[in-house]
Amino acid sequence: MPLMLEECLLPGVANWANELIEFRRDLHQHPEEGFDTGRTCGILVEKLSSWGVDEIDTDFVKGCVVAVINGNRSGVTIALRGDIDCLPIDDTSEQPWASVYPGKGHCCGHDGHTAWTLGVARWFAENRNFPGRVVIIFQAAEEKGKGALALVNAGVVEKYNISEVYAAHSETNLPAGKFGMKPGPLQASADAFFATIHGVGSHGGRPHQGVDPIPVVGQIIGAVQTLVSRKIDPMETAVVSICSVNAGRYEAMNVIPSECTLSGTVRTYLPEIRDMIEAKLESMIKGIAEVNGCTADFEYRRLVSAVINDETCAEAAIAVTEELVGADNVVRIPAFMSSEDFSEFMTRAPGMVVRIGQADESHQVGLHNSAFDFNDKVLPIAVSVLANMVKCRLESNQV
Numbered sequence: 001m002p003l004m005l006e007e008c009l010l011p012g013v014a015n016w017a018n019e020l021i022e023f024r025r026d027l028h029q030h031p032e033e034g035f036d037t038g039r040t041c042g043i044l045v046e047k048l049s050s051w052g053v054d055e056i057d058t059d060f061v062k063g064c065v066v067a068v069i070n071g072n073r074s075g076v077t078i079a080l081r082g083d084i085d086c087l088p089i090d091d092t093s094e095q096p097w098a099s100v101y102p103g104k105g106h107c108c109g110h111d112g113h114t115a116w117t118l119g120v121a122r123w124f125a126e127n128r129n130f131p132g133r134v135v136i137i138f139q140a141a142e143e144k145g146k147g148a149l150a151l152v153n154a155g156v157v158e159k160y161n162i163s164e165v166y167a168a169h170s171e172t173n174l175p176a177g178k179f180g181m182k183p184g185p186l187q188a189s190a191d192a193f194f195a196t197i198h199g200v201g202s203h204g205g206r207p208h209q210g211v212d213p214i215p216v217v218g219q220i221i222g223a224v225q226t227l228v229s230r231k232i233d234p235m236e237t238a239v240v241s242i243c244s245v246n247a248g249r250y251e252a253m254n255v256i257p258s259e260c261t262l263s264g265t266v267r268t269y270l271p272e273i274r275d276m277i278e279a280k281l282e283s284m285i286k287g288i289a290e291v292n293g294c295t296a297d298f299e300y301r302r303l304v305s306a307v308i309n310d311e312t313c314a315e316a317a318i319a320v321t322e323e324l325v326g327a328d329n330v331v332r333i334p335a336f337m338s339s340e341d342f343s344e345f346m347t348r349a350p351g352m353v354v355r356i357g358q359a360d361e362s363h364q365v366g367l368h369n370s371a372f373d374f375n376d377k378v379l380p381i382a383v384s385v386l387a388n389m390v391k392c393r394l395e396s397n398q399v
Contacts, residue, residue, distance in 0.1 A: 075132025
């Protein structure tokens with residue numbers, strides 16, 4: 001297996017790169033979903049133990065592993081998080097290591113994330129010449145948006161006195177060997193809303209004898225679009241998408257149903273815009289229903305907060321990564337509207353997310369596509385970049 005940017009690897013990484021690839025492929029073949037990551041955690045514990053890490057905690061949150069590696073002198077604590085769960089999706093990659101479990105697949109790249117995070121743990125275990133300590137967090141249930149919050153609520157940041165926290169994610173919009181970084185807003189918050197409009201059912205030929213909820217939902221759909229176009233500063237960013245509308249039965253073409261449901265997603269960066277959209281969505285939907293003689297049930301679920309990379313952490317990471325791999329391989333990327341529950345850690349400690357390029361001639365499929373397979377060639381350089389970032393922050397007087 002060729003090693004990408006081999007001349008930039010930290011000492012020792014090349015020696016066990018193929019072991020890391022074998023581990024990654026085993027995870028891809030045996031994906032685990034949500035907090036039910038027992039097999040994955042068992043392998044992680046076995047490997048971490050064999051390398052002599054100082055502490056391993058598997059009881060903090062179900063399906064998660066927290067490992068601690070001490071340096072050879074006092075200092076602060078910096079954490080690196082890797083997400084380990086899979087998607088509820090069939091794997092159609094057709095690789096020899098394709099998932100053996102129907103309906104479960106690492107089409108999110110988390111098998112690669114687990115592997116590079118494990119590689120960072122190994123490197124620090126073998127290279128103790130650093131101040132302070134490194135906390136490695138293997139997190140379950142990222143795809144459900146619940147894993148990071150569970151760890152944060154359990155007090156992982158406070159227990160280990162974490163000063164800064166970092167993470168990385170696969171990026172199919174970047175070439176393999178490129179590293180995407182950005183100070184400030186990077187990924188949007190993700191919320192969901194659900195509404196049921198209650199009318200009065202009637203015969204399709206006698207609509208006046210009922211209250212048809214379908215045209216009411218039509219009015220709601222049109223009105224909701226003004227939340228972004230007319231109620232938010234054009235210089236800010238938000239998305240409100242209605243993603244489902246359901247009423248009646250397809251075969252019952254002469255029956256006006258008594259209710260119609262709709263649901264959708266909200267994405268934005270600023271907390272005040274998030275608050276405004278939630279409030280106005282509810283008042284708009286209920287108000288339109290009421291003036292049309294209907295009633296409305298409304299539910300808004302806050303799922304994941306926005307990823308706002310700390311300016312100091314991000315600029316420092318950019319500088320040390322440019323020094324390691326060259327400025328041409330570090331890309332200042334724009335913000336985008338997908339979400340990442342790592343944001344929950346950054347409510348307690350500053351940090352950042354790095355996007356690690358995947359695309360080459362044999363890896364053209366996007367994330368969350370059933371045919372996606374992680375690009376193994378990036379593993380050694382990903383380990384080196386992440387370990388170098390953490391080590392430099394431990395050694396920095398800015399921490």
